[in-house]
Structure formats: structure tokens, C-alpha cells
Amino acid sequence: MGVATPAQLVNQYGQKMGRKGQLTRQRIMSIALKMLGNSSYKDLTVSDLAAKAKVSNATFYVYFKDIEDVLFACVEAASLDMNAMFDILNETWTSENLKSQLEKFVDSFNTLWEKHRVELRIRNIEADQGNARFLNFRQLSTIELLNRFGEKLAELNPRLENPEYISMVIYTAMERLAALNQMGILGSNSISRRGLDDAIVELLYMALKK
Amino acid sequence: MGVATPAQLVNQYGQKMGRKGQLTRQRIMSIALKMLGNSSYKDLTVSDLAAKAKVSNATFYVYFKDIEDVLFACVEAASLDMNAMFDILNETWTSENLKSQLEKFVDSFNTLWEKHRVELRIRNIEADQGNARFLNFRQLSTIELLNRFGEKLAELNPRLENPEYISMVIYTAMERLAALNQMGILGSNSISRRGLDDAIVELLYMALKK
Amino acid sequence: MGVATPAQLVNQYGQKMGRKGQLTRQRIMSIALKMLGNSSYKDLTVSDLAAKAKVSNATFYVYFKDIEDVLFACVEAASLDMNAMFDILNETWTSENLKSQLEKFVDSFNTLWEKHRVELRIRNIEADQGNARFLNFRQLSTIELLNRFGEKLAELNPRLENPEYISMVIYTAMERLAALNQMGILGSNSISRRGLDDAIVELLYMALKK
């Protein structure tokens, strides 16, 4: 379920990594995320990152092949967390708690996106630009959840004609709105996040209620 | 209505452009689009573009300030076409033709995106990364259409609680799916474009029917 | 006859080279040769060469792909001169002037090697290490002369059993001794250049005289 982060045991030169090495690798990753939180993605250079992580350029290359490599490692790590969404879908949904479960689903999704906004933005930008590694990874990390979501819709309203497509449309909207939200775009014109979430819940509710 | 492309009459040196100059400028723009169709966005450099457009680097700077400048010019030009969406919203929608109008709306949107896939992808990537010029331009080119769409929904079902939010959710899904579609992502796992469009129409139909 | 240097008309970016550009290219080449005259081959770096030629690193890359590229250009240019050897072979050799013609042949060869010692050393080092471009070029520039030399031997002594092999053995010795001579190796132990040349002439004379 979801995609696991492989334990990284050797560095770029094939050496086994000890405790110290793993810490350094980790430090580089978190500094990278911090840097991407502020400035644009294009500005992230190896020199800059290495400097901010207090290691030499050469050390960077001990642990990563290039900038993309760090980013992918971050994205991989973040993806683990997304598995929490499955738990909600596996709970019991009844016509009584339908609305609140839908709200919970939407809220949890938003929360997770907020937590990993940087990684998920990177993942999408790269995948959208055709980067195969990220594209493939996104595919893998999304498809299971999407399937499970579609099943849930079918189960809740058996008369729904094409639940798997409805699930994808809604999921797409949720993700895109989460992404836009982070960029401070939504807040601009009197559009509230709350209202959008309600609209999603509403659309689903209309589709599922009997 | 929409955003107009200002007729570019002077080059970077403030000189009035004659026929030949405008052709050169135009050629650079179309080569840029062609190049972006294939490879990733990051690979587009001034030197590369100039070479492919068969002009010297120096000539590039006669017509554009930098790469972003060409891209923006392309995006601006593409945006004019999107105005066609208004025409459909301005037609008369009745309960009789509701479904077919919805289908028409979704189809037209997809067609326009297909036509300007490169420009719109660029616009979104840049805006998503926080580029103010593109962000602002996207805002401007989207908001009017979004408002008009929201009004239409309110008009069709006056009991709809938050039509402007519904319109945004649906619009967001439409756009994102159009973008993903271009990347050949959707076709992969037995998910058909047709099915997604139907799902969008279905969601709207459920929300609007009395 | 021999291998011609193609007139280099465009730079690495495909631009036509004007007078000034060609001079710059030429300057880089001659500085490279000067530098190789002194220090070892491995020490020649782009930065170093560019600095000594009073151009920026970037300018180097306008005219050459890399260090090997300059070297090859130098080798190509030098090779033209070697064609003078043909003239001597095309003269009339008789039993009367045989010895003096042999001496002239050997002397001329040495003189040309002395003149282009740097380029020819580079050519051989690269070819010997398996560099295809130089290997191929050496093949091309040697084979014709070798053939002509073999013919001459056959013509002078028709009873000679394998003139083409004799010519190659002698040519090989001549070249190698020329190369060693430049390195100041021969002079060391009471071995004189003169003596070696005489020995070559002597060997040929013994093989050719009736």
C-alpha cells in the first residue's frame, strides 16, 4: 500500500553508510526542503545547497547524484505519510455519517498536503514536465488510493454509473485546489478555502445520497 | 473580456518594427513553441533558440528581453483564443438542452486546451512556481470566465447553495485533467478521456437538474 | 597526396568565422603548441591555454570543442608539410646517386620531424593510446608515403623479396628514432644521431646494391 522508501544503505561511491553519513545525507535533504519552501525551484543549485547544509560541494556528491536526486529522495520520503488516507476510507461509512466522513476525507487530504506541500509541489512540477522518474512515482503513489476511493463511491451508491471516473475528477480537483491553495492564490479574491472544501463535499454528497 | 495581446510595434531598442522585423520576431516565437513541445521547459536557452531560429544570439535580444519574455508573448497570444468559451455561456441553456450544452462546454474547453497545450502548460508551470507576471496573467484570464460560469450555474439552479465555489471546483478539475491528458498520463491505465468528460458533465448535471 | 587541412569556416556554434575570429583561433593553436613544447602533455588545460592565449575560457569554447580538438587541428596542419617527402622519392635514383639519395631521404625526414616535433609527438601518443581520431589520421597520412617508399625499393632492387615489408621496418625505425631523438634520449650515452642515420642508410644500401 503506497510506495515505501527503500532504506538507503550505500552512498554514491558504493560505500556503506554509517550513522554519521546517514545524518549528513538527511541534513542535506532537510535543508533542500527548507530552501525550496522559500525561493523558486530553479534557484536550487548544488553549490548553494551544499553551502547552506555546511558541507562541501564534494560531500554533496558523496550522497546524491544531482539536485534531482535529492528532490526525489524527499518526495519518496513524503509519500509514506500519504498512506493515512487509506485509513479513513477503510472506516465504516453510513448514510448517517456520510457528510462528516466526506468532510474528514477532504480535511485529511488538505492537512497532508499542507504538511508536505514542498515535496508534493516538486513532485507535480517535475512530473508535469515529463520527468519520467517522478511521473512514474506519482502514478504509483496515486493509483491505489484512487482505486480505493472509487470502490468506496460504488459501495455507497451502487447506482452511480461511473464511480471510478467520478473519483478521479474529484480527486484531481482536490489535489489541484490543495496545490493552488499553497501558493496563496486562492485567498486572493474573496475565495475561501472553506467554501471550496464545502463545494467538494457537496458535489460528492449530491452524487452519493439516495 | 479576456486579455488582449497588445500589438508589439517596437523592438527592444524602441525602434518601430517593419514587416521583416515582425516576421523574425514571430519566427522566434514559433520555434520556441515547437521546441517546448518536445523537450522539457528547462532546456530552452537563448543560444539554443537563436540557433534553431537561424538568427544570431544578438538578434534574439533585438526582439526579446529574455526567455521568459518570449514565453509570455506566446502565452498572451494563446489566451485570446480562450474567449470562445464565453460564447457558449452566452447561449440560452434550458432544461431541455442542458445536458448537450454541458457537453459542448466541456468539449470546447478541451479543444482549446489541446490547441494551446504548450502555452497553457508553460503558463501554469510558471504561475505555479510563483512567477508573478504569469500568476497575475492567469488570474486575469481566468476570473472573468469563472464568474460567468458561476452565474450560469446560479441561473440554472437558483437553489444551488454556493454556485461560485462549485464552478471553481469543476473548472479546476477540467483544467487539470486537460493538462494531465496532454501528458499522455490519463490514457495509461484504462482511463478514457471520454469517461472523465462524462463524469464532469454528470456531476454538473446532478447539481443542476431540478 | 597526404591529408589536406580543411578550411575551417564555422566556429563551434555554427557561426561563420570572419578574419578576426580566424586569427583568434590560430592564436590559440600556436600557443597550445608552444605550451606543449615545454611541459608534458597532461598539463595542458583549457583554463591554462586560454589564459596564455589572452582569451577567456568561454572564447576557447567558441573555437574548439575541447583540448583534443585543438591538438587535432595542430596535427592536421603539420601533416601538410610532410608531403615534401614525396618529392624526393619522385626524383631519379641511380646506382651512382643511390647513397646520396638515401642520405637525403633520411635527412629530410629528420628535418621535417624536427620542425613538427610537437605535433607529431602528440599524434603518436594519442594514436598509441588508442584514440581513434588520431589513429585513423596517422594511418591515412602514413600509408601513401609507405607505399611509395616500398615501390621505390622494389624498383631499385627488383630481386628484393619483400620490399613493402622492408620499407615498413625501416620507416618505423626512422620515425621512432626521430621521436626518441627529440626527447634527448639518444644523446645521453655516446650514441650519436649521425651514427644512427648512417646505420639506416647502410642497412638500406646493403639491401639495394647489386
Next chain:
Amino acid sequence: MGVATPAQLVNQYGQKMGRKGQLTRQRIMSIALKMLGNSSYKDLTVSDLAAKAKVSNATFYVYFKDIEDVLFACVEAASLDMNAMFDILNETWTSENLKSQLEKFVDSFNTLWEKHRVELRIRNIEADQGNARFLNFRQLSTIELLNRFGEKLAELNPRLENPEYISMVIYTAMERLAALNQMGILGSNSISRRGLDDAIVELLYMALKK
């Protein structure tokens, strides 16, 4: 006679080497030779060699000062074998067995070169580029053999005017042809190794026969 390889008993830190240490040192040397057999000489780096020899970079420095140091060790080891040439010269050469002895001499030389092609190529490349250590070593390992060969020629044909020069010319050709042969250069244009060896024997025979 020849140059002996000093038994290397201590490592770079002056510590006496035990069995395990000697094996490691040996392994690094043989991997180095293997690597040089394939790719070009310039590509051999400490990191690469250490990785391929399955030791850490640091371990490399336990046994060698730098890459040149390994190479020299290899060259030294190979050189011992070359002493076999003396044995042939010390046999009795008569006018009856002259031709077959000459053939044996040439053949043995080729065989030895083939066996140590990598080391001898390295030795010559380094020496040719002016590396004093290798230059000096080559001088030492060659001069004795060269002298002995010259004496033999003088002994066989006392009227030969400059036997020591003839010996050097022939030796030079032999070595160079052996080197070229290894590079697969000779085989290319219908030139057979056999023919060249015959030519060398022939030249010597013509010079020695009464």
C-alpha cells in the same frame, strides 16, 4: 643483468607487510593492469582503481603513493622477464644456424612483448612524455641488452662498420613494431606480422652473412 624488482616489504607507512597486506597490494596491481588493458591510460584514477579492487580509497594509499607508483611497480615486475633475451644471445651462433637463431631472437622478443604488452606500453608512454623515473628505468633495462646485441653482431661479422648502431636501429624497429602490433594497427592493411618479422631477419641476415 636487467633490473631486479626489489621485494616490497613495507607499506607506505613503513609498516612491515604481512601476507594479507601483500595480497591486497598485489590485487591492486593486477586490477590496474586489467583496467589499462581495456581503456585508455588517462582514465585510470585512484577512486576508480580502488573501487574495482574492492578496497577503499584510503586503503590504496596504504600501499601506493599515487597512480604512477602502481604503474611503476607493474613495469618493474614485468621487466624481470625480459632477461630471457640474454639467454639466446649467449647461445652459440654459427653461419649454419644464423638464420634460425635470428628468427628465434625476433620471435622471443615478440612473445615477451605480447606477454607484457600493457606494462611495456605504459613504460614507453611515460618515458616518451619525459617522465624521468620511467625514462631512466627504460634506459637501464635496455642498454645492457642493446650492448650485448651489438657485440653479437660485431662478433658475427667483424667487418661490419658500426655494429652498435645497427643493433640499435634494428632493436628500435623491433620494439616499435611490437608496440604497434598490439594496437591492432598492423593487421589492418594486409600487412602481416609474419612478413615484418621476416623483413627484420632479412635485413640482419644481409648485414651479417659473409
Next chain:
DNA sequence: GATGAATGAGAATTCATTCAT
């Protein structure tokens, strides 16, 4: 209107080498 020529600046990348363990 167009372009040869040149370059400053900086980013990526690689290597040999050291040292504490």
C-alpha cells in the same frame, strides 16, 4: 535589421588526499 566576436560569472563535477577510528 542583423550579427560576428568576446566574455564575466558561476554552476557542475571530479579527484587526490587526509584523518580518525
Next chain:
DNA sequence: TATGAATGAATTCTCATTCAT
């Protein structure tokens, strides 16, 4: 005996950009 970890110091290479013609 062996090696994780780290790095200083080059070096290559590329790009946007300018300017005189």
C-alpha cells in the same frame, strides 16, 4: 589492516549578455 567520512582545489563547460560594425 582497513575504511567511512569529508574536503580543497581544480577544471570543464555553459549561458546570458554586450557591443561595435
